[in-house]
Every structure is written in structure tokens, then in C-alpha cells.
Amino acid sequence: MRLRGLYAVTPELAGTAQLVHRVELALRGGARLVQYRNKHADPALRREQAAALVALCREHAARLLVNDDLALALDTGADGVHLGREDGDLAAARAALGPQKILGVSCYNDMGLAREAGRNGADYVAFGSVFPSSTKPGAVRAPLTVLGEAGADVGLPVCAIGGITLHNAPLLIAAGADLLAVVSDLFEAPDIQARAAAYSLLFPERVTS
Numbered sequence: 001m002r003l004r005g006l007y008a009v010t011p012e013l014a015g016t017a018q019l020v021h022r023v024e025l026a027l028r029g030g031a032r033l034v035q036y037r038n039k040h041a042d043p044a045l046r047r048e049q050a051a052a053l054v055a056l057c058r059e060h061a062a063r064l065l066v067n068d069d070l071a072l073a074l075d076t077g078a079d080g081v082h083l084g085r086e087d088g089d090l091a092a093a094r095a096a097l098g099p100q101k102i103l104g105v106s107c108y109n110d111m112g113l114a115r116e117a118g119r120n121g122a123d124y125v126a127f128g129s130v131f132p133s134s135t136k137p138g139a140v141r142a143p144l145t146v147l148g149e150a151g152a153d154v155g156l157p158v159c160a161i162g163g164i165t166l167h168n169a170p171l172l173i174a175a176g177a178d179l180l181a182v183v184s185d186l187f188e189a190p191d192i193q194a195r196a197a198a199y200s201l202l203f204p205e206r207v208t209s
Contacts, residue, residue, distance in 0.1 A: 003102075003124050003157040006199040007181040009035045009067075011188075016049050020056055022187055027060040029196025035082055035104075035181065037067035050076045065102055073097075080104065082126070085113065094121030104159065109142035111150060118154040124179060125150055129162025130172060135183050136162065148176030166198055173202060 008031040013019040023034060034057055036050050050066055054076050057064040065080040066073035070093050073081040080102025083093060094103055105117035107125045114125040127146050129139040139162055151158045160172045161181035169180055180199065189195035 003033065003159075004178045005033065005180075005203045006031045006186075006196060007033045007035065007159060007179040008186055008196065009161070009181050009183045010037050010053070011183060012038045012040060014041070014045070016045070016052055019049055020052050022192055023053060024056055024060070025192035026186060026196040027057070027062055029193040029198075030200030031186075031196050032060075032062045033065070033179070034062060035065045035067050036078070037183075039068075046072060047076065050078060054078050063102060065104060070096060073101075080123070082106070090117060090120035090122065107150070108140050109146060111146065111153065114150045114154045114156075118156055122156060124157040124159050125154055126159035126161055126179075126181065128160055128181070130160045131163025131165075131168060133162040144171065144175040147172065151176045151178070166195070169199065169202055 008026045010019060010023060036053050038046055050072055054064045063079040065082050066078045067082050068084060068087045070081050070088060074096060082104040084106040097103055102123045103121060104124045104126060105122045107113040107117060107127055109127060117125050127142040129136060130142055130144060133139055147158050147160060157178040158176055159179035159181050160177040164180050164182045165185045172180060186192060186195055
């Protein structure tokens with residue numbers, strides 16, 4: 001599997017039907033990798049939403065990763081997990097996922113974390129916030145130069161996150177980003193499907209299933 005293209009990161013919505021509808025529009029527009037992220041929902045709602053999105057992504061030949069919760073990813077049959085610095089041991093997560101599922105790792109602006117992630121079986125490394133982000137306004141900023149540096153040094157697909165728009169996306173791709181993790185500019189767009197399609201056109205090849 002080649003990890004490249006639009007990486008749709010879900011907004012935090014209490015309504016599962018509304019969430020599924022919005023993600024389906026992104027999938028119709030060409031997204032093939034989705035991350036379920038909801039920091040504030042209770043465990044029952046998180047399981048309901050994650051399971052619904054796993055089923056939806058199956059229908060569209062896409063992959064669903066769960067943010068920060070390995071147990072939920074395993075319980076719902078998700079295609080992988082994305083972990084941050086405080087979210088557990090990477091080697092243990094790799095072992096629990098097995099070789100076929102995806103392990104993504106937040107590296108913020110730290111090449112040392114990226115190298116550690118590579119040693120422990122990560123499938124991609126993520127850097128950001130690359131631009132000011134309304135989703136995480138206090139996030140550490142990562143220079144664009146780290147994207148190319150990580151690709152050359154770690155040898156894994158590189159994901160950029162934070163404040164990404166259609167306007168600045170080409171800068172990130174030119175700097176070395178393989179994946180663009182987008183929340184607001186995708187899911188707050190007047191036409192989610194069209195916005196996803198516009199992002200997909202920025203890449204000569206989309207993420208494959």
C-alpha cells in the first residue's frame with residue numbers, strides 16, 4: 001500500500017449519521033485514508049462512530065485509522081491507529097496491530113521522534129502544525145524543511161498536518177509531504193466532495209486500497 005494523497009481527519013460531531021454523511025462525501029471525492037478523531041465523546045459514542053466509519057470505508061475501498069486509541073482500533077476492526085507522544089509504546093502497538101495494519105506516529109517538529117518511530121515499525125510519520133491551526137491553536141509549529149528531511153532520513157511516507165488549505169497544500173507537497181491531513185478546510189467546505197476531489201488532483205497518484 002502506498003500512502004499518498006488526502007488524509008481526511010474527522011471533525012468532532014455528536015451525531016453519528018451526520019459524521020458518516022460528511023465522511024462519505026470526502027470518500028466520494030477521492031479520499032482513501034480517513035482518521036477518526038473525537039477527543040471528547042464518551043466511550044460508547046466513540047465505539048459507535050468508529051465502527052460505522054470502518055464499515056463505510058470498507059464500502060469505498062478506503063482505510064480507517066483511529067486517533068490515539070489502540071484498543072478502540074482493535075475492537076472495531078479498524079485498519080490502523082495514529083499515536084502521539086503520550087499514547088503508548090510504539091513497539092507494543094506494532095505487535096498488537098500485526099504487519100498488515102497501519103501505524104502512524106505524530107512527531108511534531110522532532111526528527112528524533114521520527115527516527116524512533118521508524119525503528120519501532122511506523123508506516124508513516126506526521127509533522128505539524130505546519131501552519132496555524134484552528135483545530136489545535138496551541139500546537140507546536142514544524143518548519144516545512146522537516147518534511148523533506150524526514151523523507152530522506154527515515155525513509156517513510158511523511159504526513160503534514162495543521163492549518164492546511166488548498167491554497168498552501170502545493171507548498172507542502174513540494175517540500176516533501178506524501179500525505180496531507182486535513183480537518184477544517186475539508187469538512188467545513190461548502191461542498192465536501194468537490195473539496196476532496198480538488199485535493200486529490202494535487203497528487204498524481206492517490207492513496208490505494
